[in-house]
Amino acid sequence: MEKRKLGTSSVEASVITFGSLGHRRLDVGGADGKEALDAIRASFDHGVTSIDTAPAYGQGLSEEISR
Secondary structure (H helix, E strand, C coil), X not given: CCEEECCCCCCEEXXXXXXXXXXXXXXXXXXXXXXXXXXXXXXXXXXXXXXXXXXXXXXXXXXXXXX
């Protein structure tokens, strides 16, 4: 996985970011907790080091799942 430095810091992040863990309702394309964690683990196994868990994703559910 390609990584790049963030600004002038020594921190490096993958160029691909895992984003959004969906909705509380599965009928609108969301994932349950196990599926979400499996997806996060798979992305990490492939070198992804940045996960976007904005509070707007799933009304805060993404932060709950990724703790």
